[in-house]
Structures are given as C-alpha cells and as structure tokens.
Amino acid sequence: MLKIINTADGSNSLYNDIINESYHSVNGAIQESQHVFINAGLSQFSKKEISIFEVGFGTGLNALLSYIFAENNSKKIIYNSIELFPLKRELYAQLNYANILGQNYSHIYLKINESQWNTNINISDYFSLNKIHDDIRTVELSGKYDLVYFDAFSPQVEPELWTYEIFEKLYSSMNMNSIFVTYCAKGDVRRNLQKAGFNVERIPGPAGKREMLRALKATSFKL
Numbered sequence: 466m467l468k469i470i471n472t473a474d475g476s477n478s479l480y481n482d483i484i485n486e487s488y489h490s491v492n493g494a495i496q497e498s499q500h501v502f503i504n505a506g507l508s509q510f511s512k513k514e515i516s517i518f519e520v521g522f523g524t525g526l527n528a529l530l531s532y533i534f535a536e537n538n539s540k541k542i543i544y545n546s547i548e549l550f551p552l553k554r555e556l557y558a559q560l561n562y563a564n565i566l567g568q569n570y571s572h573i574y575l576k577i578n579e580s581q582w583n584t585n586i587n588i589s590d591y592f593s594l595n596k597i598h599d600d601i602r603t604v605e606l607s608g609k610y611d612l613v614y615f616d617a618f619s620p621q622v623e624p625e626l627w628t629y630e631i632f633e634k635l636y637s638s639m640n641m642n643s644i645f646v647t648y649c650a651k652g653d654v655r656r657n658l659q660k661a662g663f664n665v666e667r668i669p670g671p672a673g674k675r676e677m678l679r680a681l682k683a684t685s686f687k688l
C-alpha cells in the first residue's frame with residue numbers, strides 16, 4: 466500500500482497506491498518542503514520563539530527541516546504536528562533525508578520519528594516536539610500558533626480536510642500576525658481560507674508548480 470519512491474532532487478517520498486498520491490512532490494520532496502514550509506513560512510519570522518502547528522506529520526520531513534532551521538538560526542521552535550496514520554519504523558527508517566541533509570541528522574530524524582505521541586519532548590534546546598495522534602476533523606485545538614503548515618493530501622483526494630470549517634478552526638487557534646502556508650493553490654481552497662478570515666496571497670510555488678498559497682492572520686502582509 467505504501468512504497469518508497471525517488472523524487473527529482475534525489476530525496477525519497479512515499480507513494481500511497483490506494484489513493485494514488487505521494488506524500489511530497491515528485492519534482493523533489495526536500496525542495497518542495499524547503500520552499501513551501503521553511504522559506505515561505507518559517508523564515509519569514511523575525512521573532513526568536515515560534516510555535517508551529519502542522520497538519521499531516523507523515524514522514525517527519527517538515528519537522529526535520531524545521532529542526533535544522535532552529536539550530537542554524539538559534540530560534541526556539543515549539544513544533545506540534547497532527548497525524549491520523551503514523552508510519553511504521555520499517556518505512557521511515559529507510560528514507561534518505563539524513564543522507565542528503567547531512568549524516569549527523571540521522572539520529573535526530575529517528576528521534577523525531579520515534580518520540581512518543583501526545584507528549585511534549587525536548588529534542589534539543591531549540592526544538593520541542595508534540596506529535597498528536599488524532600484526526601484534524603475532530604480534534605480540539607487549544608494552542609496559540611504562529612505558523613501553520615497545512616500539508617494534507619490534495620483536495621482531490623481528501624476534500625473534507627480543505628474546508629472552511631477546518632480553516633476556521635485553525636484560524637481561531639492562531640496568534641495575530643501569524644502565517645498559514647500550503648503547497649496547494651486551488652481557487653476553492655483560497656476562497657475557503659478567505660471566508661475563514663485569512664488575508665491570502667498566491668506566491669511562486671516550488672519546482673514544478675506555478676503557485677502556492679500563503680495566508681496571513683493579520684490586517685496586512687507586513688510581518
């Protein structure tokens with residue numbers, strides 16, 4: 466059902482043959498995550514402590530890239546990520562992200578994946594992790610987040626996750642002057658985000674995609 470694939474930048478992803486969709490862009494898993502979530506999201510903040518909520522922990526690639534960003538930039542990151550279907554060790558342990566990003570990250574990548582669910586874990590002084598084993602459709606969010614990584618499967622596959630109701634729930638759990646980023650640029654998604662209160666912009670997408678969406682909970686695009 467899940468098989469490991471190679472993407473164009475040499476990094477692996479997973480392909481789910483039931484829904485016919487991969488976890489990342491086939492044009493490059495690392496390049497997509499870096500472009501959409503780190504460059505368009507995390508790197509936009511000037512403050513020292515950033516609270517993140519991710520929809521779809523998956524392989525933990527976004528978590529690893531955020532950890533690397535935190536360490537390299539001396540930023541404290543409080544990383545919360547929800548996942549309904551955690552991966553088995555036999556899958557994530559085979560993925561080549563640490564080979565590409567630097568072998569010294571292989572133990573961190575395993576630590577991120579192996580850390581207990583529904584518990585706050587200090588991965589390092591700069592990175593704390595809470596993986597939530599739950600369903601984004603029904604979970605009650607209690608945090609106040611600066612940044613949301615919306616990394617669900619596409620609206621074609623899981624339309625029930627790209628709704629006004631879910632975006633409104635996320636909007637309510639975000640601080641003022643916070644950012645929501647997603648790889649998707651569909652018009653329906655943009656309109657649902659706007660209805661939920663976000664100020665939405667289309668910005669250049671990662672390799673292979675013209676555009677992506679960035680949405681602000683703020684009165685202007687000044688951060």
Ligand SMILES: C[S@@+](CC[C@H](N)C(=O)[O-])C[C@H]1O[C@@H](n2cnc3c(N)ncnc32)[C@H](O)[C@@H]1O
Nearest residue numbers: 521522523524526527548549550600601616618
């Ligand atoms: C595109 S993949 C995420 C990729 C991930 N961010 C990564 O870096 O590997 C989408 C993820 O959302 C998860 N998911 C699907 N439905 C969900 C739901 N209702 N609630 C929470 N997670 C869900 C899937 O199991 C999958 O891991």
